[in-house]
Structure formats: C-alpha cells, structure tokens
Amino acid sequence: MDHSHSAHGAHSEGGHGSFGSYTTGFVLAVILTVAAFALVMTGTLTGQSALLAIAGLAFVQIIVHLVFFLHMNTSSSQRWNLTAFAFTVLTAVIVVGGTLWVMHNVSMNMMSR
Structure with missing residues (x-):
C-alpha cells in the first residue's frame, strides 16, 4: 500500500x-x-x-x-473556512463594540458626577 x-x-x-x-x-x-x-x-x-x-x-x-x-474564496471547498472566518469577525466585532460601548457609558456616567 x-x-x-x-x-x-x-x-x-x-x-x-x-x-x-x-x-x-x-x-x-x-x-x-x-x-x-x-x-x-x-x-x-x-x-x-x-x-x-x-x-x-x-x-x-x-x-x-x-x-x-x-x-480564501467562495468555492465549496472553502465553505468551512469562510464560516469560521465570519464567526471570528463577528466575535471580534462584538468584543470590540461591546468594549467601546461599556467604556463610553462608564465615561458618560463618571463625567456627570
């Protein structure tokens, strides 16, 4: 073999x-x-x-x-790679966006006192 x-x-x-x-x-x-x-x-x-x-x-x-x-391309053999990449991008956007949102809210609430 x-x-x-x-x-x-x-x-x-x-x-x-x-x-x-x-x-x-x-x-x-x-x-x-x-x-x-x-x-x-x-x-x-x-x-x-x-x-x-x-x-x-x-x-x-x-x-x-x-x-x-x-x-990376749109071929069927790359579908799982694109899915994993899209999930990674979505997670990064949520983490970065959430962090900026929390920091903005903390800044606004601390500055108002």
Missing part, C-alpha cells in the same frame, strides 16, 4: 497559490503599505479624512491577504 499517494491527495485538495499569485499579493500589499505611509508622511490628508483613507487602505490590505496568502 502506497501511503504517499493518499497523503499527497489530501494536500492537493487545498488551493495552494502559485509563485505568481504570491508575487501579486506581495506587490499589492507593499503598494497599499507605501500608500498609507506616504499619506501620513506627506500630510496630504489630515484629521478625519486621513483616518478614513488609512482605514480603507487597511481594509483592502486585509482582503488582499485573505485572497492571495490565505487562499
């Missing part, structure tokens, strides 16, 4: 990226990082608009990392 064939079959099911896709992901990540850094260093945007632009660049970079490095 040849175990190498069955072990190789299990690994080939996951979508591993090619050199080209890793290179594309790396180049996009570097461009997004340099764009955010340049935005801050040149002072092109300030205040709220700079914060929104950096948050937008960060969100795009998260998508680039998920697609090009973690190989």
Whole structure:
C-alpha cells in the first residue's frame, strides 16, 4: 500500500497559490503599505479624512491577504473556512463594540458626577 499517494491527495485538495499569485499579493500589499505611509508622511490628508483613507487602505490590505496568502474564496471547498472566518469577525466585532460601548457609558456616567 502506497501511503504517499493518499497523503499527497489530501494536500492537493487545498488551493495552494502559485509563485505568481504570491508575487501579486506581495506587490499589492507593499503598494497599499507605501500608500498609507506616504499619506501620513506627506500630510496630504489630515484629521478625519486621513483616518478614513488609512482605514480603507487597511481594509483592502486585509482582503488582499485573505485572497492571495490565505487562499480564501467562495468555492465549496472553502465553505468551512469562510464560516469560521465570519464567526471570528463577528466575535471580534462584538468584543470590540461591546468594549467601546461599556467604556463610553462608564465615561458618560463618571463625567456627570
């Protein structure tokens, strides 16, 4: 019985990226990082608009990392990975949002005295 064939079959099911896709992901990540850094260093945007632009660049970079490095997509083989990721994001939003809500309420109640 040849175990190498069955072990190789299990690994080939996951979508591993090619050199080209890793290179594309790396180049996009570097461009997004340099764009955010340049935005801050040149002072092109300030205040709220700079914060929104950096948050937008960060969100795009998260998508680039998920697609090009973690190989997440909408295929049926990735369904459990997407479900686990969605649950993780939901949990993080609840924890961060709940923390901010509690801190805001504590601040408002302490400042009123």
